[in-house]
Amino acid sequence: DGGITQSPKYLFRKEGQNVTLSCEQNLNHDAMYWYRQDPGQGLRLIYYSQIVNDFQKGDIAEGYSVSREKKESFPLTVTSAQKNPTAFYLCASSMAAAKNIQYFGAGTRLSVL
Amino acid sequence: AQSVTQLDSQVPVFEEAPVELRCNYSSSVSVYLFWYVQYPNQGLQLLLKYLSGSTLVKGINGFEAEFNKSQTSFHLRKPSVHISDTAEYFCAVSDGQGGSEKLVFGKGTKLTVNP
Numbered sequence: 007d008g009g010i011t012q013s014p015k016y017l018f019r020k021e022g023q024n025v026t027l028s029c030e031q032n033l034n035h036d037a038m039y040w041y042r043q044d045p046g047q048g049l050r051l052i053y054y055s056q057i058v059n060d061f062q063k064g065d066i067a068e069g070y071s072v073s074r075e076k077k078e079s080f081p082l083t084v085t086s087a088q089k090n091p092t093a094f095y096l097c098a099s100s101m102a103a104a105k106n107i108q109y110f111g112a113g114t115r116l117s118v119l
Numbered sequence: 120a121q122s123v124t125q126l127d128s129q130v131p132v133f134e135e136a137p138v139e140l141r142c143n144y145s146s147s148v149s150v151y152l153f154w155y156v157q158y159p160n161q162g163l164q165l166l167l168k169y170l171s172g173s174t175l176v177k178g179i180n181g182f183e184a185e186f187n188k189s190q191t192s193f194h195l196r197k198p199s200v201h202i203s204d205t206a207e208y209f210c211a212v213s214d215g216q217g218g219s220e221k222l223v224f225g226k227g228t229k230l231t232v233n234p
Contacts, residue, residue, distance in 0.1 A: 010162075046128065048209060048226040049163075064221075096162055106151050106213035106222055110162035 009033065010111035012097050017116045019084065019091055027082045027114045029097035035109075036102040038080035042066060043094040043113075052095075055080055056102070084116060092118050121145055121212050125225035133233050134202055140195040140228045142210035152193040153211040153222070154184055163209065169193065180204070205232045 010031045019025045029038065037056045041049040051064030055074040069088025074080055080099075084091045094115050098108040126141040144150060151170050155163040167178025174186040184195045193210060210225040 012162075046226055048123075048224040049222075050224075051221065054221075098163075106153075107165070107168065108222060109165070110155075112162045113160070115160070 010097055010099055010109060012111035012114050014114060017114055018119050019116060020119050022086045024083055024085050027095055029080045029111060031078055031099045033099055035099035037100045039098040039108060040072065040082045041096045043096060049096065091116055121147060121214060121223045123210050123212050123223055123225035125210055125228050127228050129229045131231045131233060132200055135199050137198050138200050138230065140208050140230065142193045142225060144191050144193065144212045146191050147214060151213045152186060154195050155209045155211060157207045157209065200232045202232050202234060204230060206230060
């Protein structure tokens, strides 16, 4: 089945720790995105990538980092600089010809211990 | 910059009743509009989209939405809801020019369908 796989589903972070959220897609999509969702806040864009080895900051990039070494993979690292990391993180992808039609993974819920 | 306002944060309705979830966006020359649904602890699923053409757009699960340019609205409707429609619904907009990759989301409306 084609789709977007996010792992793990639940993740816990200790103080001062960096954690990495995985996002893999087999849709052959060029563009990939990371969003953060907080209750009552909708989705906010963290980072996005339109092609391999290139990515741009979204609206709330501080405390996060990404890489795009392969077309199908776009991991997100939540660094210790992100002081309020507890949230639901969603990865999405889209075709180059229709960037605004985005398809989403099932999400990773990150909590702080 | 685009913005989206979902006027109701929560909408409770009884099963088989009609429902309308309201969405207004900031004005732009051209826009693309979307409604997504999110079931608890899951990702977002595209319900329907308006890119161009007919202003009445039909989506999955019996939902439809109407694009109203003069009122900058894109309200979502269903004539008869089911318990299984209980979920959070998000309206989103992107600029219609240049194939913008950025979607701007509203804060969501939680629809609760009661028996």
